[in-house]
Amino acid sequence: MTANLSPSLWRRWRGLLITLAAALLLPFVVGLLEGQPPTAVLANSAGVSKFVQGLAIEVFIFALYALSYDLIFGITGLLSFGHAMFFAVGAYLTGALIKSFGLPLWQTLIWVTFASVLQALLFSVVLPRVKGITFALVTLGMASVFHLMIMSRELGEFTGADVGLQGMIKPDFLNPATERLRLYYVALALLVTMYYLFKRFVDSPTGRVCVAIRENEGRALMLGYNTFRFKLAALLLSSFAAALAGALYAIYQPIISPHIASLGFTVTALLIILIGGVGTLQGALVGALVYRLLDFGLRRYMGESASFVNGLIYVLIVIFLPYGIVGTWRMKSLQLRQGWAKIGDAIPWKPNDGAAR
Amino acid sequence: MSSDVIFEAVNLRKQFGALAAVDGVSIQVRRGSLHAIIGPNGAGKTTLFNLMSGNLKPTSGRVLFNGRDITREPVHRTIHFGIGRSFQITNIFPSLTVFENIRLAAQALGRDNFKFWRSATHFTRYEARTWEVIEQVGLTARAHTAARTLPHGDQRKLELGVILAPDPEVLMLDEPTAGMASEQVPELIALIQQIQKTGDKTIMLVEHNMNVVMNVSDTITVMHMGKVLAEGAPAAIAANPAVQTAYLGGLYTLSF
Numbered sequence: 001m002t003a004n005l006s007p008s009l010w011r012r013w014r015g016l017l018i019t020l021a022a023a024l025l026l027p028f029v030v031g032l033l034e035g036q037p038p039t040a041v042l043a044n045s046a047g048v049s050k051f052v053q054g055l056a057i058e059v060f061i062f063a064l065y066a067l068s069y070d071l072i073f074g075i076t077g078l079l080s081f082g083h084a085m086f087f088a089v090g091a092y093l094t095g096a097l098i099k100s101f102g103l104p105l106w107q108t109l110i111w112v113t114f115a116s117v118l119q120a121l122l123f124s125v126v127l128p129r130v131k132g133i134t135f136a137l138v139t140l141g142m143a144s145v146f147h148l149m150i151m152s153r154e155l156g157e158f159t160g161a162d163v164g165l166q167g168m169i170k171p172d173f174l175n176p177a178t179e180r181l182r183l184y185y186v187a188l189a190l191l192v193t194m195y196y197l198f199k200r201f202v203d204s205p206t207g208r209v210c211v212a213i214r215e216n217e218g219r220a221l222m223l224g225y226n227t228f229r230f231k232l233a234a235l236l237l238s239s240f241a242a243a244l245a246g247a248l249y250a251i252y253q254p255i256i257s258p259h260i261a262s263l264g265f266t267v268t269a270l271l272i273i274l275i276g277g278v279g280t281l282q283g284a285l286v287g288a289l290v291y292r293l294l295d296f297g298l299r300r301y302m303g304e305s306a307s308f309v310n311g312l313i314y315v316l317i318v319i320f321l322p323y324g325i326v327g328t329w330r331m332k333s334l335q336l337r338q339g340w341a342k343i344g345d346a347i348p349w350k351p352n353d354g355a356a357r
Numbered sequence: 358m359s360s361d362v363i364f365e366a367v368n369l370r371k372q373f374g375a376l377a378a379v380d381g382v383s384i385q386v387r388r389g390s391l392h393a394i395i396g397p398n399g400a401g402k403t404t405l406f407n408l409m410s411g412n413l414k415p416t417s418g419r420v421l422f423n424g425r426d427i428t429r430e431p432v433h434r435t436i437h438f439g440i441g442r443s444f445q446i447t448n449i450f451p452s453l454t455v456f457e458n459i460r461l462a463a464q465a466l467g468r469d470n471f472k473f474w475r476s477a478t479h480f481t482r483y484e485a486r487t488w489e490v491i492e493q494v495g496l497t498a499r500a501h502t503a504a505r506t507l508p509h510g511d512q513r514k515l516e517l518g519v520i521l522a523p524d525p526e527v528l529m530l531d532e533p534t535a536g537m538a539s540e541q542v543p544e545l546i547a548l549i550q551q552i553q554k555t556g557d558k559t560i561m562l563v564e565h566n567m568n569v570v571m572n573v574s575d576t577i578t579v580m581h582m583g584k585v586l587a588e589g590a591p592a593a594i595a596a597n598p599a600v601q602t603a604y605l606g607g608l609y610t611l612s613f
Contacts, residue, residue: 203476203477204472204476205473205475207477208457209461209464211453215450215451215453216449218448219519220461221432222433222435223519224433224466224523225433
């Protein structure tokens with residue numbers, strides 16, 4: 001049993017560890033490819049590496065945001081159309097508190113955490129009363145109210161209304177212009193930490209019940225689970241992650257655009273996990289990478305027709321990879337393994353490697 | 358005498374619009390007995406089950422468990438009182454494995470449901486219980502199969518395993534053999550009898566298979582049009598002329 005443990009642990013985590021190593025080395029590798037010495041990369045001098053770091057930070061923000069949506073939609077089965085609010089509250093609160101109230105970043109983050117709890121509680125109020133598409137519409141309503149508030153002239157002093165929140169003084173040690181490499185690693189560390197936390201949550205007794213709720217809530221109730229509490233737990237964790245992603249967005253982007261509070265931005269989260277694979281967690285990471293790079297690449301090389309081609313690619317992905325990239329990959333590799341196991345059973349001298357159970 | 362009754366419905370009534378699906382039913386289930394509910398389709402058997410298990414709230418009347426009024430308790434409390442309920446239409450977690458279906462049932466009554474920082478595999482007592490139940494219902498070879506891909510008979514066994522896992526005092530089985538191939542039925546019935554005898558359980562059973570009902574029951578309640586038509590031991594029920602006309606229609610002949 002113990003001898004079995006370490007290889008299977010390695011097998012379980014190797015993909016992520018390799019990805020993590022690649023992400024850690026990325027700024028320097030890109031720098032070297034351009035002929036920039038590591039010292040120049042460390043000094044945040046302008047170049048391809050700095051540009052790629054910026055793009056990667058955006059991918060990390062999208063990944064964290066989509067991850068938070070996967071927890072409530074993909075894992076727990078709650079269809080929310082108001083998820084953009086979870087993100088936008090984090091972003092706008094960070095922007096407004098730093099810009100208009102001059103709070104330091106750490107105090108701002110405490111307020112963001114507090115707000116993330118409040119908004120999860122707000123969504124949970126309607127949970128026992130509405131299910132399925134009705135929950136989606138009620139959450140859409142709540143998020144729309146928030147969107148209107150941000151766009152309103154009355155709050156424009158703090159939110160910048162329809163032009164967006166601009167002119168926030170970035171915290172010195174995370175300034176995206178002068179300290180981008182550090183911001184890159186902070187964003188990476190945040191994403192990795194939250195991903196690990198989510199993974200732990202999904203594997204825990206609590207997370208297993210969330211999956212059961214997605215599968216058959218009536219049965220979960222009959223088993224004796226007060227399903228409301230588990231949905232609330234998922235909402236809280238999801239809201240916290242989304243608000244942190246929003247705070248990161250506020251720190252990185254020069255303008256906090258009001259579109260991040262719109263329905264379109266919720267659909268972005270949905271799209272990312274559809275591309276990557278709903279309910280897989282990893283799918284959020286893969287999906288965010290594909291989503292951001294496709295958008296960037298197409299805009300750069302196709303100009304006007306970018307969004308058309310973009311849409312076409314998404315349609316093709318949904319048709320040919322109905323379980324997303326990660327979901328389809330997992331299913332195919334499982335089928336392959338089962339296939340090999342069957343062949344192995346037919347061979348009388350099969351090696352005793354424990355693969356065929 | 359009253360402590361002999363574990364589960365009781367008092368004058369239960371459920372109105373769906375103009376229809377009284379259950380119309381003033383009182384029923385006393387004795388501890389350790391196998392109590393069958395029979396009746397033609399639409400007699401209100403499943404509605405009675407839904408009322409007693411808390412899936413539906415009655416229009417009037419009370420449900421007592423060990424003398425305690427549980428009528429208005431939320432449905433997720435039912436199993437905490439010691440009442441497990443299976444469904445006529447298989448009601449499982451389709452894309453989870455057999456093992457995980459039962460493990461979730463075993464975990465439910467523990468105090469570890471919100472230990473979200475620990476892996477579920479850490480809690481070995483639930484896994485041990487799961488293997489016990491899987492063996493009991495005879496699904497060991499299928500433990501790692503997704504529930505939806507099981508043959509129907511195995512899904513019925515899984516449904517039984519799911520309510521056995523938390524070890525309830527009372528098992529409410531709503532047509533446990535529904536849709537099963539007839540050669541599989543005796544195996545499942547033997548299992549249910551064994552659970553009742555060795556586990557000292559009380560079982561409430563809705564069943565259409567008359568041979569089964571006549572052979573295994575201690576008490577039979579016959580329902581018709583939402584009301585109790587007759588109640589008694591199998592032999593008395595089979596000989597009851599009102600039951601013969603209303604339900605058995607003279608087609609059924611006793612065969613011991």
